[in-house]
């Protein structure tokens with residue numbers, strides 16, 4: 001993941017310039033969507049996403065797009081050609097209003113911030129041998145990046161005060177999956193998942209005239225291991241159903257913290273250092289979907305996924321953090337029309353996709369949810385496929401009309417024509 | 419710091435060993451209440467939930483509980499490997515395990531304080547009662563310790579109140595009243611002076627008036643001051659030390675009507691649940707004195723704060739403040755400057771001491787703890803300084819407690835200075851400020 005070069009810092013007003021704009025929530029230590037450990041754009045992350053699935057609103061467990069389905073529903077691997085490989089890149093941009101010290105009392109802004117990233121999100125390959133199939137997927141699952149804040153106050157040509165707030169981080173997932181077909185209709189698959197990542201946060205204040213600096217630095221290195229599994233059942237020639245599960249697991253981190261006050265005048269250097277083993281208990285995810293093909297050209301898919309966030313637990317530097325969360329159910333659905341045509345001399349297909357997604361966030365104190373519209377275009381040319389998908393969402397519930405957007409491009413190779 | 423080696427009794431049980439081990443274990447756990455820890459997984463898998471153990475807290479995957487000998491026998495019979503932690507955790511001269519580590523180091527978070535108060539209350543049931551006097555805006559308990567010889571009885575004894583941490587970033591102000599509580603409880607049996615005070619009156623200690631603010635200060639922004647009220651204009655926080663009802667909002671100098679201000683007084687006197695909790699407690703008992711701890715500057719301030727005029731008890735308050743200052747200086751030379759709060763550069767209205775004095779006339783003080791200035795750390799204190807700061811405050815607090823318990827409500831008996839005071843009171847500079855803010859003109863909107 002590259003740190004976004006286009007990081008946008010919306011106009012900030014310090015202190016007295018605060019603008020009365022927000023709709024404050026009741027419990028203020030609970031920031032809502034953007035707790036420090038919150039993934040950018042949505043809490044509801046389930047496996048790697050593909051550009052084709054994105055075009056249908058976010059179909060991830062009911063259609064065998066490519067080998068990255070190992071991280072959502074590995075049963076689908078048996079529906080892929082003998083061998084396949086794919087790469088997905090994405091550009092994500094998201095609006096935030098309230099996070100860390102921003103719009104929680106210290107720094108105020110009149111408008112939302114945006115931040116985003118451009119990244120090679122996932123790479124995967126699969127191989128099928130008879131009724132069995134295996135796959136490996138590596139993907140960027142979560143980003144913890146926040147808009148950077150760099151504020152200073154000057155008087156009479158001297159910087160009197162400066163504040164810098166930075167947070168970066170990501171979580172990568174690696175899935176090794178195995179699937180088997182049982183008869184003509186039923187497939188089952190299971191995957192072993194490893195996640196690794198980091199979260200680094202620093203808040204520095206300086207009073208240069210007095211020679212005083214306060215620095216609050218924290219770093220976490222994540223790791224976690226969990227299982228996922230799925231079923232795929234062909235109900236009829238044009239209709240199939242899928243069921244997928246991600247087991248709950250603890251995302252652990254080795255964490256370090258240093259809180260430091262230095263004043264050069266008094267040779268004062270006060271440090272509070274800590275190390276801890278943090279844990280974030282990730283919820284059970286259960287997804288179900290239907291995939292329907294009406295004709296050679298028309299098809300549709302729909303999914304729901306349950307995220308058991310009410311059991312989300314965080315232990316942070318040896319203390320439980322309050323996270324009043326509720327379970328949520330996300331939904332996505334889309335239709336695809338596949339145009340037949342030629343590219344040069346070769347026959348090709350051009351899928352066109354349209355989708356919708358509903359993505360409620362788990363915070364109990366503000367029932368915030370995103371409603372998104374998705375579109376997609378594809379190309380199937382022999383053993384190659386390329387897909388472009390985009391999705392734009394608008395949030396309601398927080399009072400800040402947060403927006404989010406994602407554009408993804410996938411390129412896949414299959415060992416034979418599909 | 420004194421840490422005796424922990425007595426470890428790790429038992430993994432073949433049934434045959436069971437009977438042989440039980441007597442030895444019961445002996446090892448002979449104290450009526452021991453603290454043990456065991457793996458959290460045992461807590462869930464071996465039915466310990468149903469046992470109704472007196473659970474204290476969980477740390478590093480281990481559950482800590484207060485157990486009786488019967489509980490220990492029960493743990494043994496279930497094959498639970500446990501460690502006796504009493505010696506390691508018992509409150510003693512050092513910092514306790516419940517506050518060790520974490521983002522705030524040896525200082526207590528709201529969670530750590532709750533744990534520590536329960537430990538103290540469990541360890542000294544004959545001397546202390548833990549009482550929740552209110553709930554913060556975000557739902558955290560505001561806890562008070564009542565320390566007295568028969569804490570469960572209402573004996574109508576005179577009382578004194580020690581308050582800590584109205585202002586979130588003043589972490590040291592939690593520690594001093596908490597250490598005072600520990601000192602009283604641990605030295606009751608050893609120290610006749612402590613015993614006399616605890617027997618004669620009620621010592622009420624509320625170490626953390628502003629738990630929500632403290633948590634924000636630990637987790638988000640170190641220099642947060644107010645509580646976490648979501649104000650109507652999108653700003654946050656009411657200055658709890660401007661929200662009390664005596665001459666509340668007297669002028670816009672000693673407090674501010676602007677919600678974004680660091681000294682925002684709130685929409686009404688006692689509009690905040692945190693100050694309301696203190697109000698209810700104070701009016702419910704026969705309090706004869708009050709100390710509210712703050713930092714920094716090393717000051718001992720007494721009413722009035724809202725206007726630069728002496729109270730009708732100026733002489734008494736001044737004498738008390740000077741005496742306490744002298745007692746503090748006698749410990750290691752740190753000068754806490756005594757003075758009338760309003761004699762500083764600016765006045766304060768709606769603060770705790772004006773209200774307790776205003777409604778009851780009892781000696782009321784704001785003690786601004788070290789350091790003296792921003793060069794010395796501002797709202798930061800080194801972890802290693804906590805104990806020393808407590809030690810230099812202790813004689814003054816004991817002196818004031820004794821004074822309060824001797825005095826009748828209308829002011830009668832005057833105790834003599836304790837014999838430990840050998841120095842003459844130091845010469846004192848003028849008070850420069852109260853509860854100073856950020857060291858420049860800028861204040862973030864808090």
Ligand SMILES: [Zn+2]
Nearest residue numbers: 585712713853
């Ligand atoms: Zn204060």
